[in-house]
Every structure is written in structure tokens, then in C-alpha cells.
Amino acid sequence: MHLHKYEKIWLSFGIVSLIVFLSVVGVSAFSQDHTPSGGMETIDPEKVNETAPFDNPGVTQLDEDTYQVAIVALAFGYTAPDLRVPAGKEIIFKVTSTDVVHSFTIDNTKVNMMVVPGRITTKSYTFEEPGKYLILCNEYCGTGHHMMYTEIEVY
Amino acid sequence: MDNKQSDHDDVNLKGTLVSVFIVGIIIVAMWVAVYMMYVAR
Amino acid sequence: MIAYSDRKIALWHIGVAYTAFLIGTLMGVLQVFVRNDSLELPAWLDYYQVLTAHGVLLALIYTTFFIFAFFITGMSKSLGSFGPKVRLFSWIGLWVTLLGTVIATVLIIIGEASVLYTFYAPMQANGFYYVGLALVIVGTWISSFALVGHYLGWRRRNKGQLSPLFAFMTITTIVMWIIACLGVVATVLFQYIPWAFGWTDTINVELSRSLFWYFGHPLVYFWLLPAYIAWYTIVPKLLGVKVFSDSLARLAFVLFILFSIPVGFHHQLTEPGISNFWKFLQVVLTFMVIVPSLMTAFSMFATFEIAGRKKGGTGLFGWFKKLPWKDVRFTSIFIAMVFFIPGGAGGIINASFQLNEVVHNTLWIVGHFHITVGTPVAMTFMGLTFWLIPYLTGRRFTKRMQILGFIQIITWSIGMLLMSTAQHVLGLLGAPRRTAYSGYNDHPAAMEWFEGIVSNHLTMAIGGTILFLSAMILMYIVIMTMFVSPKAETPEQMVEFPLAESDMSNTPKWLENWWIWIGIAAVLIIVAYAIPISQMIQHAPPGSKGFITW
Numbered sequence: 001m002h003l004h005k006y007e008k009i010w011l012s013f014g015i016v017s018l019i020v021f022l023s024v025v026g027v028s029a030f031s032q033d034h035t036p037s038g039g040m041e042t043i044d045p046e047k048v049n050e051t052a053p054f055d056n057p058g059v060t061q062l063d064e065d066t067y068q069v070a071i072v073a074l075a076f077g078y079t080a081p082d083l084r085v086p087a088g089k090e091i092i093f094k095v096t097s098t099d100v101v102h103s104f105t106i107d108n109t110k111v112n113m114m115v116v117p118g119r120i121t122t123k124s125y126t127f128e129e130p131g132k133y134l135i136l137c138n139e140y141c142g143t144g145h146h147m148m149y150t151e152i153e154v155y
Numbered sequence: 156m157d158n159k160q161s162d163h164d165d166v167n168l169k170g171t172l173v174s175v176f177i178v179g180i181i182i183v184a185m186w187v188a189v190y191m192m193y194v195a196r
Numbered sequence: 197m198i199a200y201s202d203r204k205i206a207l208w209h210i211g212v213a214y215t216a217f218l219i220g221t222l223m224g225v226l227q228v229f230v231r232n233d234s235l236e237l238p239a240w241l242d243y244y245q246v247l248t249a250h251g252v253l254l255a256l257i258y259t260t261f262f263i264f265a266f267f268i269t270g271m272s273k274s275l276g277s278f279g280p281k282v283r284l285f286s287w288i289g290l291w292v293t294l295l296g297t298v299i300a301t302v303l304i305i306i307g308e309a310s311v312l313y314t315f316y317a318p319m320q321a322n323g324f325y326y327v328g329l330a331l332v333i334v335g336t337w338i339s340s341f342a343l344v345g346h347y348l349g350w351r352r353r354n355k356g357q358l359s360p361l362f363a364f365m366t367i368t369t370i371v372m373w374i375i376a377c378l379g380v381v382a383t384v385l386f387q388y389i390p391w392a393f394g395w396t397d398t399i400n401v402e403l404s405r406s407l408f409w410y411f412g413h414p415l416v417y418f419w420l421l422p423a424y425i426a427w428y429t430i431v432p433k434l435l436g437v438k439v440f441s442d443s444l445a446r447l448a449f450v451l452f453i454l455f456s457i458p459v460g461f462h463h464q465l466t467e468p469g470i471s472n473f474w475k476f477l478q479v480v481l482t483f484m485v486i487v488p489s490l491m492t493a494f495s496m497f498a499t500f501e502i503a504g505r506k507k508g509g510t511g512l513f514g515w516f517k518k519l520p521w522k523d524v525r526f527t528s529i530f531i532a533m534v535f536f537i538p539g540g541a542g543g544i545i546n547a548s549f550q551l552n553e554v555v556h557n558t559l560w561i562v563g564h565f566h567i568t569v570g571t572p573v574a575m576t577f578m579g580l581t582f583w584l585i586p587y588l589t590g591r592r593f594t595k596r597m598q599i600l601g602f603i604q605i606i607t608w609s610i611g612m613l614l615m616s617t618a619q620h621v622l623g624l625l626g627a628p629r630r631t632a633y634s635g636y637n638d639h640p641a642a643m644e645w646f647e648g649i650v651s652n653h654l655t656m657a658i659g660g661t662i663l664f665l666s667a668m669i670l671m672y673i674v675i676m677t678m679f680v681s682p683k684a685e686t687p688e689q690m691v692e693f694p695l696a697e698s699d700m701s702n703t704p705k706w707l708e709n710w711w712i713w714i715g716i717a718a719v720l721i722i723v724a725y726a727i728p729i730s731q732m733i734q735h736a737p738p739g740s741k742g743f744i745t746w
């Protein structure tokens with residue numbers, strides 16, 4: 001098996017590029033906490049409304065600089081009353097579903113979370129700019145999928 | 156295993172080298188663009 | 197020409213493939229008009245029903261049947277006519293796959309299965325939808341085993357010899373396909389079917405998703421590899437040269453067996469239930485599967501350059517002008533390759549761990565698979581169709597058909613360029629995929645997405661319409677070459693199967709030792725999946741009942 005000289009150059013370039021891509025995302029993810037949404041917590045999908053924190057959905061201030069937002073996704077909307085959070089503070093979103101798979105996606109942010117029944121998805125995000133942000137479901141969940149949206153206000 | 160196919164080394168593949176590097180540059184450029192969008196969000 | 201009875205099997209596959217293509221593309225054009233507000237579907241037809249049919253019929257059925265037509269013809273051509281058993285099982289495979297297709301399609305049409313081709317639980321379709329899908333898989337296994345049997349027969353008769361490149365690549369694709377299907381078969385048989393028929397009450401959702409994607413990513417390689425087979429073994433013949441390197445071509449293919457499967461988590465990067473460690477590990481493995489495609493890019497350009505220089509092309513790019521641009525069989529595949537450059541680059545972005553958050557489930561993804569399976573794969577299949585049908589029917593591929601072929605591939609390219617560019621840009625802006633409308637009650641953020649020069653509903657609708665016209669031209673070519681075009685009477689009129697010579701004299705024998713590759717693939721799959729999957733089972737939350745939300 002013989003590689004042409006130029007093919008060696010090309011494959012070296014390609015493989016080095018791939019290693020650079022992986023290093024950039026890997027370092028940013030694991031040393032600067034830029035991992036995608038996820039989490040290993042589980043929940044009974046039929047007892048969501050009586051399980052903390054979803055028994056009291058909405059915004060809770062955890063400490064000076066941290067807020068938690070608990071949201072229940074269901075066909076076709078989100079039970080999240082009065083979503084108002086401050087800019088410049090860490091917001092921890094916790095989302096679960098009482099029925100099918102949904103997403104909790106905030107337009108123009110890194111918040112793009114799959115919501116799986118039986119699981120709690122977590123994502124930490126800090127808003128820079130105040131304003132009203134569109135939240136929508138981008139995982140097909142039924143006839144009303146395209147009507148599943150809400151808003152969050154950043155002040 | 157290094158005998159007959161090495162005659163590929165005699166073929167002029169300069170155009171191929173340039174072409175694949177164009178492909179490589181497209182890949183890197185697209186990746187960097189989306190990475191910047193990610194950082195900006 | 198290959199045996200009549202083998203041709204008949206291949207032609208039936210092509211017939212089913214293009215019937216699916218006809219309905220599937222019609223469903224596609226309906227979608228852009230619904231999204232565009234210029235069409236209201238009748239009450240008995242729902243957008244998501246149309247979308248399900250579009251995905252199933254084009255991504256699963258058109259591809260699968262066409263792939264087997266190509267494999268059957270190529271295997272008969274390169275290894276000799278099928279024996280009675282191979283023939284029998286090829287027919288059984290066809291009928292089982294077709295039966296599954298019909299069952300699934302009927303359930304989509306009657307509105308019992310608007311769950312899309314990913315059928316994520318706990319949306320619960322009619323149990324027979326899953327039975328239909330299972331039959332499709334089983335049918336392809338029967339057809340696969342028929343071809344494997346044909347191959348083993350050849351190996352027995354030609355002890356110690358490497359098989360022809362086409363056969364090697366076909367078997368590689370089949371090996372990968374069979375290993376990949378284990379995931380979807382497991383989830384459909386042991387999770388979906390008992391649950392949909394009410395034998396179990398609940399389903400482990402995260403497990404079902406992971407088993408689906410264990411299958412879902414190699415599925416895309418099941419579409420891509422037959423296109424690569426054409427690129428490696430057909431294109432050089434059209435250019436009048438040999439395969440650039442037999443051993444590197446085979447090496448690229450075995451790398452696909454190894455790395456196309458343990459990578460499914462890169463479709464699940466933003467979901468819970470899989471820890472970051474396992475997600476990232478599979479991201480790294482996903483990057484490994486890029487390498488054989490980089491090798492393929494080099495081989496293709498080298499093939500072009502060698503051919504062009506042989507025909508007198510000089511300078512850095514003089515060879516480019518010497519390529520047979522007037523041959524629609526070549527030009528179609530060349531365009532397919534060009535589309536795969538941004539297609540592949542987009543795939544690298546999708547798999548780049550947290551970068552996935554920018555694009556996950558947005559229209560970008562829709563754009564992505566229209567410039568991967570929708571053009572590089574589909575247009576390669578179109579380029580093959582132009583000679584495969586006349587080759588099998590013994591009819592001529594007339595001048596008129598060649599001109600129509602050019603119109604068809606050019607319109608497909610323009611339509612796809614418009615539609616997929618719009619989709620990529622809209623996705624980057626944030627517009628979601630799989631939605632009938634994305635206005636969100638005229639929310640200003642959503643309105644903004646669609647105000648761009650390319651990122652608007654009109655570009656998508658124009659692109660979609662051009663694509664549909666192109667599809668209809670192709671249907672005309674298919675029907676003409678299948679039933680109407682004049683029979684070839686002289687040798688010059690006969691359409692050939694353009695199979696390139698491949699010099700195997702330097703190809704090491706171990707490349708064809710399947711147990712090495714299957715063994716390493718199994719180890720990689722166990723490393724990547726055993727622990728996270730067993731965690732999903734052991735630490736499973738209470739399961740989900742079924743929901744019918746459409």
C-alpha cells in the first residue's frame with residue numbers, strides 16, 4: 001500500500017485540522033465549562049408536577065449570582081409563568097417533559113436543549129443583552145409543534 | 156508492497172494537491188465561521 | 197450483458213425505487229408551498245403526514261431499492277450470474293422489503309403514523325407501522341445475505357484471490373449495514389412493538405433513542421457508500437483510466453466498517469442521559485470517519501488529473517478542461533461530488549460537540565442532508581440511472597434522453613442550491629426544522645429570520661419547485677428507458693456497464709480478511725456503547741406511556 005507524496009501531505013493537513021478542531025472544542029468544553037446541555041438526573045414522567053423543582057416551576061434565585069429556571073414542557077407549550085431573569089447572572093435551566101420529546105430552545109443563544117421524558121436536562125447560560133427572547137420547540141412533537149413557543153424577558 | 160504502485164509518484168498530481176487544499180480551506184473556513192457564531196452567542 | 201433473470205430482479209428494484217421517488221418528491225414540493233402559505237392542505241392530509249411520507253419514501257425506500265438494484269447488477273456483472281438460491285433469496289428480499297414499505301406507507305396515509313422516519317418514542321404510532329419498518333430491515337437482510345452467498349460462492353471457486361473491487365465494496369457496505377441494523381432491530385422488536393401493541397405499558401425513551409442512532413448514523417453511510425462505489429469504480433471508466441489505487445480504495449472502505457457505527461451519540465449531543473465523557477468519546481470517533489472521505493477526495497481529483505493529462509491537458513488545471521463534460525453520466529456524478537464538499541464540511545460542524553448547539557434541529561440540518569443524501573447520493577444515483585436502466589432493458593439511451601438528462605441534473609443542482617442555501621442560512625439564524633409554519637404568531641425574532649436575501653420562504657419555494665420539475669423530467673427518462681426507447685440493435689447502440697479496471701497486484705490480502713474488520717468494529721462498538729447503554733438500562737427512570745399527539 002503506497003501513498004503518493006501529495007496524498008501524505010493532504011492527509012497530514014486533514015488529520016491535523018481535525019485534531020485542532022477537537023482540541024478547540026474539547027478544551028473550551030471541559031476547561032471553560034462550555035459543554036452542551038445534558039445531565040444524568042432522572043424523574044418519574046407521571047409525577048413531574050409533584051417533584052421538586054417542577055412542583056414550583058419558574059424562576060428561583062439560588063444565590064447572589066445564580067438563578068434557577070425550572071420548566072415543564074408538554075404538548076404544545078411550556079408551564080413557565082413569568083419568565084424574567086437578569087442579564088449578567090448565571091441562569092441554570094432545568095427542563096423536563098410530561099409527555100413526548102420536546103426541545104427548549106432560546107433564539108440567538110447557546111440554549112438548545114432536548115427535553116426527554118424521564119430525564120432532566122440542564123444548561124447553564126448567562127445572558128449578555130437585555131430584551132425579550134423567543135423560546136421555541138424544535139423537536140417534532142405533534143400537530144401543534146409549530147405553535148409551541150413562549151418568551152423570556154432579560155432585564 | 157512498495158513496488159508497482161509507486162509509479163504514481165512519477166505522475167504529476169500538482170493540480171490534485173491544489174484542489175484538495177481548496178476543499179480543505181472550505182472545510183476550515185466553514186468550521187471557523189460557525190465556531191465564531193457559537194462564541195458570539 | 198448479465199443474465200436475463202438477474203436483470204429482471206434489478207429492474208424490479210428500480211421500479212419500486214422510482215415509484216417511491218415520484219411520491220416522495222411530490223410530498224416535498226407540497227411542504228414548501230404549505231410553509232409559504234400558498235397552499236392549504238385538505239382536512240384529511242396533515243403537514244406532518246406529508247413530511248413523514250417524504251422522509252420515509254425518499255431517504256429510506258428510494259435509496260434502499262436503488263442501492264440493491266445497483267448491487268445486484270454489479271455483483272452479477274463482476275462475479276458472474278446468480279445461482280438459483282441467490283436468485284430466490286433476492287426475490288424474497290425484494291418482496292419482504294416491499295411488503296414492509298407498503299404496510300408503513302398505508303399507515304402513514306391513514307394518519308396512524310405521523311411520527312416521521314425517526315419515530316421517536318413516546319409518540320406512539322400504530323403497531324403495524326413498526327412491523328412494516330421491521331420488515332423493511334429484514335427484507336434488506338435477506339437481499340444482503342443473498343449477495344453475501346453469491347460472494348462466498350465466488351471466493352470458494354477462486355481460492356486465495358482478492359475479489360473484484362466492486363464486489364469487495366458491496367460486501368463492505370453490507371457488513372456495515374447488517375451490524376448497524378442490530379440497533380434498530382433491537383429497539384423495534386423489543387421496545388416499540390411490545391409497547392405499541394400494549395403488551396408492555398411503558399418504554400425506556402432514552403434507550404430507544406440511543407439504539408435508533410446507533411443505527412441512524414451508519415444508515416447515512418449505507419446511502420453514501422454505494423455512491424462512493426460509483427465514484428471509485430465507475431467514474432474512472434468514464435474517464436478512460438484505471439482506479440487510482442485499488443488498495444487505498446479498499447482501505448477507505450474498511451475504515452467505514454470500523455468508524456461509521458460507534459458514533460451515534462453525535463446526534464444526541466444536546467440531550468440528557470449520556471454523560472459528557474461518552475458524548476465526547478463518540479465525537480472523537482466521528483472525526484475518525486472523516487479520514488476515509490479525505491482519502492476519497494484525493495483519489496477522485498487524482499483520477500481526474502491523470503485522465504485529463506492523458507488526454508493532453510497541461511499546466512496546473514489544464515486537465516480539468518479535458519474531462520468528458522458532454523457525458524451526462526460523468527457530469528452528473530461530478531456535480532454530486534462538488535455538493536459533497538460543503539455537505540461534508542457541514543457534517544464536521546454538526547459533530548463538533550458544543551457547536552451542535554448552534555445547528556441542532558434547525559433548518560441547517562435539513563439543508564445539510566439535502567446536500568449530502570439529497571444531492572451527492574441522489575445525483576450519483578441519477579447518473580447511474582441514465583445507463584443502468586438502458587443496460588438492463590437493452591434499450592438505447594438516445595440523444596434526446598441525454599439532453600433531457602442534462603436538463604434534469606442542471607435543474608436539480610440549481611433547485612438544490614437555492615433551497616439548501618436558504619435552509620442553511622435560516623438554520624444558523626435559528627429557524628427550527630420540521631415545522632409546518634415558523635411564524636410563532638408573527639413574533640419579531642421569527643419574522644427576522646425570513647427577511648434575508650436568500651433566507652426567505654420564496655427562495656425555498658422556487659428551489660423546491662425547480663427540484664420537483666427536475667424530478668418529473670427524471671421520471672420521464674426512467675419510464676422511457678424502461679419501457680419505450682428503441683431497442684439497441686447494433687453494438688454501438690448498446691449501453692455498457694462502465695466498470696473500471698483496478699490493478700490489484702499491490703493490494704495486500706489482509707484487506708479482505710473480514711474477521712479482522714468485524715472484530716475491530718465490535719471492539720469499538722463495545723468501547724463506545726457498552727457502559728452508557730447499560731447505565732441507561734440500570735438507572736432508567738420510570739418508563740413512558742404512549743402518546744398520540746397528531
